[in-house]
Amino acid sequence: PFQKHVKPKFPPTVVVSNRLPFVLKRGPNGNWQRHSSAGGLVTAVAPVVADSGGLWVGWSGLFGKEAEEPIPEADPEDNTPTAGITSAQIFPVSLERDEFEYYYNGCCNGTFWPLFHSMPDRAAFKHEHYDAYVEVNNKFAEKVMSAVRLLKQRSDEDEEILVWIHDYHLMLAPSMIRELAEAEDIHIKLGFFLHIPFPPWDIFRIFPRSADILLGLLGCGMLGFHVEDYCKNFVDCCRRLLGCRVDSTHLLVEHGFRTVRVRPLPIGIPFKRFEQLALEAPRVMGGTQKVVLGVDRLDYTKGIVERVKAFELLFEKYPKYIGQVSLLQVAVPSRTDVKEYQDLKNELDQLIGRINGKFSSPSWSPIRYIFGSISQSQLAAFYRDSAVALVTPLRDGMNLVAKEYVACQVHDPGVLILSPFAGAGETMHEALTCNPYEKEDVCDALDRALSMSEDERVMRMMHLRRREEVNNVDFWLYSFLRGMELHNLEPTDDDGS
Ligand code: GDG
Numbered sequence: 141p142f143q144k145h146v147k148p149k150f151p152p153t154v155v156v157s158n159r160l161p162f163v164l165k166r167g168p169n170g171n172w173q174r175h176s177s178a179g180g181l182v183t184a185v186a187p188v189v190a191d192s193g194g195l196w197v198g199w200s201g202l203f204g205k206e207a208e209e210p211i212p213e214a215d216p217e218d219n220t221p222t223a224g225i226t227s228a229q230i231f232p233v234s235l236e237r238d239e240f241e242y243y244y245n246g247c248c249n250g251t252f253w254p255l256f257h258s259m260p261d262r263a264a265f266k267h268e269h270y271d272a273y274v275e276v277n278n279k280f281a282e283k284v285m286s287a288v289r290l291l292k293q294r295s296d297e298d299e300e301i302l303v304w305i306h307d308y309h310l311m312l313a314p315s316m317i318r319e320l321a322e323a324e325d326i327h328i329k330l331g332f333f334l335h336i337p338f339p340p341w342d343i344f345r346i347f348p349r350s351a352d353i354l355l356g357l358l359g360c361g362m363l364g365f366h367v368e369d370y371c372k373n374f375v376d377c378c379r380r381l382l383g384c385r386v387d388s389t390h391l392l393v394e395h396g397f398r399t400v401r402v403r404p405l406p407i408g409i410p411f412k413r414f415e416q417l418a419l420e421a422p423r424v425m426g427g428t429q430k431v432v433l434g435v436d437r438l439d440y441t442k443g444i445v446e447r448v449k450a451f452e453l454l455f456e457k458y459p460k461y462i463g464q465v466s467l468l469q470v471a472v473p474s475r476t477d478v479k480e481y482q483d484l485k486n487e488l489d490q491l492i493g494r495i496n497g498k499f500s501s502p503s504w505s506p507i508r509y510i511f512g513s514i515s516q517s518q519l520a521a522f523y524r525d526s527a528v529a530l531v532t533p534l535r536d537g538m539n540l541v542a543k544e545y546v547a548c549q550v551h552d553p554g555v556l557i558l559s560p561f562a563g564a565g566e567t568m569h570e571a572l573t574c575n576p577y578e579k580e581d582v583c584d585a586l587d588r589a590l591s592m593s594e595d596e597r598v599m600r601m602m603h604l605r606r607r608e609e610v611n612n613v614d615f616w617l618y619s620f621l622r623g624m625e626l627h628n629l630e631p632t633d634d635d636g637s
Contacts, residue, residue: 150617151626152295153194153302154287156280158244158309160198160230161186161222164212172212176222181306181335183221183410184613188304190224193294195287197231197280199240207234231287233279242272244309245478251347252308256336257441257535260346262480270349274312277356281316288321288328300626305332305360312352315359330360331624333405336537337563338370341377351381358384358395362623364405366538366563371402403623406567408612409543417520418548424518425525429504430465430590433526435519435541436533437474438511440484443534443559443576444471445491448507450532450582452495455506457580458587463504465590467530468522470510485511523548528555528589531562532576538563542571546604553601555589557582567607570600 161182167173176182189196200207211230214223235243246269254262284303291301305313314330321328344350354377357363365371371391378384378393385394391402425431432451436442451467471488475481492507499506514522523529529545539562546556546568558564558571565573574585 150188150192150194150621151300151302152291153188153192153304154197154284154291155185155189155194155304155306156197156284156310156313157306158199158248160196160200160232161225162214164200164202172209174212174214174218174222176214176218176220181407183413184617185304185306186221186225188617189229190221193229195229195231195291196225197233197283197287199235200232203235203237203240207232231283233276233283235276235279239272239276242266242269243276245475247273248309249475249478252311253336253441255343255347256308256339258337258339258343259441259535260343262440263346265348267348277310277312278316280310280313281320284313284317285320285324288317288326289324292326300327300329302329302331302624302626304620305330307333307335312356313359315356318359329624329626331362331364331620332357332360333364333620334370334537335366335407337535338365338374338377340373341380344373344377345381350377354378354382358393358400360400361398362401362403362625364403364620364623366404366406367566368404369566370537370563371404375402401623401625403619405616405619405623406563406611407538407540408608408614408616409540409547411543411547411609411612414520414523414544414547415550417517418524418550421517421521421524423525424521425468429463430527431522431525432465432467432528432530432586432590433522433545434467434469434471434530434532435522436471438471438481438485438488439474440480441533441535443532444469445484445487446534446576446579447530447532447582448488448491448495450576450579450586451507451530452498453579453583454586455499457583461590462499462506463501465527466505467507468510468526469507470512470514470519470522472513473511519544520548524550526554528557528586530557530582530586531564532557532559532574532582533562534559534576536562536564540564542568543608546601546608549601549605552594553597555592555597555600556604557585557589567611568604570603 162174162176164172165175211227213227250264314332375386375388375391375393379386393400434447436444455462492509496505496507523545531539531542542556542558542564556571558568558573559576560573572585572589574581
């Protein structure tokens with residue numbers, strides 16, 4: 141039923157995520173100002189809230205007294221989709237500083253992030269962190285209920301209310317919300333989407349309270365994961381850790397008196413938006429030297445250190461590339477108050493310094509490194525003008541960079557090199573693949589990409605682009621809605637992309 145450029149119509153929806161879809165900063169007059177996030181997820185989900193008259197529950201990024209000040213309206217010049225959400229549609233959750241430290245840096249990023257990326261050696265388990273996680277999930281559940289009550293008052297008797305919870309920060313919230321709603325006899329449809337991988341049973345069970353996490357998630361009617369393997373892992377965990385009756389083919393889990401549906405819902409990007417940016421953005425990289433591009437949050441799961449080492453090997457194994465090819469690595473600062481991330485930055489700084497010292501000439505250096513964020517238009521120009529995108533995470537839920545690169549190949553297509561350990565590797569079949577743990581393999585994939593004929597590049601990119609254009613972010617929204625089995629689900633014919 142889905143066609144290109146058809147936008148689904150959502151019922152009144154409460155979107156729930158750890159962070160609200162904007163950052164608050166003090167303006168020149170001391171008042172709070174909203175700075176909208178331009179990230180793919182927010183761009184996709186904000187219209188759902190704006191258009192459905194829905195509400196957004198999340199943390200504002202502020203603590204204490206500051207958090208109690210009223211949320212401002214969007215700046216009149218803000219033209220991002222978030223600007224369509226009024227302050228009355230925002231339900232902020234207030235968190236204490238210590239509680240946040242334990243819940244977010246401790247449990248979410250210190251435990252679940254590495255564990256779910258199958259890196260248990262990096263995961264720390266502290267019961268006080270998990271206690272804070274339970275407490276914060278409770279706070280979110282309470283806030284979601286006040287949002288639901290408001291929507292219920294406003295809507296028709298038979299109108300369904302959708303609650304859509306996002307990501308690993310809120311895995312206990314579904315069953316908490318279900319319990320509260322049932323106590324008040326309010327009927328809601330509860331859906332959850334996990335943006336990171338769901339690990340295999342043998343990894344997941346390392347978490348001491350793993351059964352509680354499953355029980356939390358099973359509060360939903362439907363659970364979405366990026367790819368089928370994550371769905372299968374989840375269903376398998378329910379069978380082995382909770383003893384649930386499951387259907388592994390149709391991805392169903394029986395729990396209590398309900399059947400929970402589990403669905404692979406691979407996220408897409410706003411393809412047309414990136415394509416348009418690439419068509420319009422001014423040229424930023426000139427010259428005849430080829431550029432290999434890496435774009436990531438600075439995170440150990442993204443395999444940036446391993447990638448840079450493979451790039452060093454390229455010049456040793458294939459000296460013909462010295463002076464001809466360089467790596468442009470954009471690393472967006474992330475979780476900078478966590479020691480592990482600070483150590484990673486230091487390691488990368490030293491490594492890049494050493495390699496540049498070894499190979500640079502007065503007119504060329506092998507690695508250009510931007511530690512910071514660039515505008516989306518500049519990013520689109522980088523994507524467009526790079527001969528190769530090197531997307532080599534050690535593990536990644538999906539990876540949107542691979543998809544955005546493809547959308548921006550509007551002239552003289554480049555080559556995508558993709559790790560099979562990213563969810564994107566499941567569907568982007570025409571990419572070259574390499575094992576990021578084996579630098580020889582990465583290095584040979586680079587050689588192949590850099591010497592690929594134009595015919596082969598055009599053919600591979602055409603197929604990659606076609607798939608991402610159809611399976612774009614609106615298709616993901618629509619697939620989520622279909623998975624929720626709502627009544628009155630009708631697409632509108634707005635032109636969206
Ligand atoms: C999580 C999962 C999953 C990057 N640098 C700049 C910039 N970006 C934008 C990219 C892209 C986004 O950040 C990164 O998305 P990824 O998907 O690559 O990675 P995570 O942040 O780890 O996201 C991941 C995703 O959730 C969605 O479900 O795919 O697996 O880990 O959109 O464009 N944007 C701008 N300047 C930059 O310098 N403007």
